[in-house]
Amino acid sequence: MADIQIIGAGPAGSAAAIAGLSRGAEVRLLERSRFPHHKVCGEFIPAEACRELERLGVWRDVLRWNPPRIRRCALHLGSYCKRWPLPEPGLGLSRFLLDQLLLRRAEALGARVSRGTAWPRGEAAADAMVVAAGRRGDAGGRGRRLFGFKAHFAGPTDDTVELYFTPWGYCGVSPVESDLTNICEIASEEVLRRYGFDIDGLLAAEPALAARMTRAQVVDA
Secondary structure: OOOOEEOOHHHHHHHHHHHHHHHHOEEEEOOOOOOOOOOOOOOOOOOOHHHHHOOOOHHHHHHOOOOOOEEEEEEEEHHHEEEEEEEEEEEEHHHHHHHHHHHHHHOOOOOEEOOOOOOOOOOOOOOOEOOOOOOOOOOOOOOEEEEEEEEEEEEEOEEEEEEEOOOOEEEEEHHHEEEEEEEOOOOOOOOHOOOOOOHHHHHHHHHHHHHHHHEEEEEEO
């Protein structure tokens, strides 16, 4: 039996753990942070990924949360909007819940999970190691770094995933479980400084986004 050590308990790490365990491997999964926790993510799961969740054995658990079916897409470019139906419906599911369900599945199959454990660099503690701890980077130096940010809002929801392209970056809007809407954006450090890192002010400066958020109230960020 192989001994596999996996760094990171997000979707990639937990999926790797489930795959290894289903083939008889011994798996140790290391996660350095408090888990689960909210992460910056668009939280839209396309049909192809839904099939992967079924293959990983968590599909029934996902459906118990009654996640919204997403059947349409809307692309906003200034005052122009293009809408179309998706070939197959996807789901809206928060990363908080997705991470939790996948990790629970891995634990149920026998994964040994160590929380609050840093990556043991240089340590050959297993036959194989999977690094699924994400990455960090920048866009070319100070002032040009990219920042992602998101929040969940209560308010009207529908069956559409929306993408807003703006002069400063882009923003995704989609429904998730519990009748919430996820709003996730990316912008450069330079633009954020121009707005004093006031995210609400940045979004309100774009008429289409401002109109979309009129009846929304923030729940968590």
